[in-house]
Amino acid sequence: MTKARKAILEALKASVQPVTAMMLAKEPSLSYDQATVYRNLHYLEELGMAQSFILHCSEHGTERYYSYRGADSGIHHHWFHCEKCHRFIDLGSCGYDEQMHAWEKKWDFTITDHTFFLTGICSACKA
Amino acid sequence: MTKARKAILEALKASVQPVTAMMLAKEPSLSYDQATVYRNLHYLEELGMAQSFILHCSEHGTERYYSYRGADSGIHHHWFHCEKCHRFIDLGSCGYDEQMHAWEKKWDFTITDHTFFLTGICSACKA
DNA sequence: GGAAAATTTGCGAATGACTTGCAAATTTGT
DNA sequence: ACAAATTTGCAAGTCATTCGCAAATTTTCC
Ligand SMILES: [Mn+2]
Ligand SMILES: [Mn+2]
Ligand SMILES: [Zn+2]
Ligand SMILES: [Zn+2]
Numbered sequence: 001m002t003k004a005r006k007a008i009l010e011a012l013k014a015s016v017q018p019v020t021a022m023m024l025a026k027e028p029s030l031s032y033d034q035a036t037v038y039r040n041l042h043y044l045e046e047l048g049m050a051q052s053f054i055l056h057c058s059e060h061g062t063e064r065y066y067s068y069r070g071a072d073s074g075i076h077h078h079w080f081h082c083e084k085c086h087r088f089i090d091l092g093s094c095g096y097d098e099q100m101h102a103w104e105k106k107w108d109f110t111i112t113d114h115t116f117f118l119t120g121i122c123s124a125c126k127a
Numbered sequence: 128m129t130k131a132r133k134a135i136l137e138a139l140k141a142s143v144q145p146v147t148a149m150m151l152a153k154e155p156s157l158s159y160d161q162a163t164v165y166r167n168l169h170y171l172e173e174l175g176m177a178q179s180f181i182l183h184c185s186e187h188g189t190e191r192y193y194s195y196r197g198a199d200s201g202i203h204h205h206w207f208h209c210e211k212c213h214r215f216i217d218l219g220s221c222g223y224d225e226q227m228h229a230w231e232k233k234w235d236f237t238i239t240d241h242t243f244f245l246t247g248i249c250s251a252c253k254a
Numbered sequence: 255g256g257a258a259a260a261t262t263t264g265c266g267a268a269t270g271a272c273t274t275g276c277a278a279a280t281t282t283g284t
Numbered sequence: 285a286c287a288a289a290t291t292t293g294c295a296a297g298t299c300a301t302t303c304g305c306a307a308a309t310t311t312t313c314c
Binding site: 129131132159160161162163166167188189 | 261262263264265271272
């Protein structure tokens, strides 16, 4: 595992919030080329060490957000995103396996992935 | 309501599947400029006549898909997308209000929108 | 209906996230 | 340490989407 790879994985693991490639590329403590950051995030996601989702917010546009995913596997999370302060709230590990299976049975398709997230205004920003 | 607006709304209403701005712009029977299509889709969504979501598929990249939404209001749908044939299956109207409310109570945030969709291989493409 | 005001359209250029080709640098296998 | 395989940085490219602006359409008001 290369230096860049390790550093990017550590940054992911350390971050409480999902981050974009751009955020990591601009992080002074990392200072790797954006192409390197993008390529390594892809790599880490393939490996199952990261998970990502695409989110659009009017202020920051459309970007893919990454978060750390334990090597142990199944810890798939979903998030709430505040459109004011742009922070994420971790809704915890996904609890929809049952519903997914029901749908797979009903429609006879095979689900390989699912996307779920919420947007709105967080408690702090309402006040 | 302008000619373009009406035509784009009709195209949406007529389509069984969610469509992208590009698909509509390239539809020969419409032949409006892409900027016009994009602007009117925004407009229709603000009005509540359309709903959209952003979906990434390896073959077609990241695009926003639009579908018709009855003026009567709450008919919010979710979809399954086949990564082989790129067709969508309508999973029916959203049934997560209860869960949403539970989250709002738990975290004291206000949900303004939610995104949920599945990707995988459809019945026909498995065969 | 017709003229002026308000909105929308088409066109071309810009934007911004993300990708890619390629030569140099790093990492890996022995 | 040496050669082979992989990764990196840089610069240029891609592609959905947006934007400025002048011309065309739609709306407002008489
Ligand atoms: Mn945001
Ligand atoms: Mn597709
Ligand atoms: Zn907030
Ligand atoms: Zn299919």
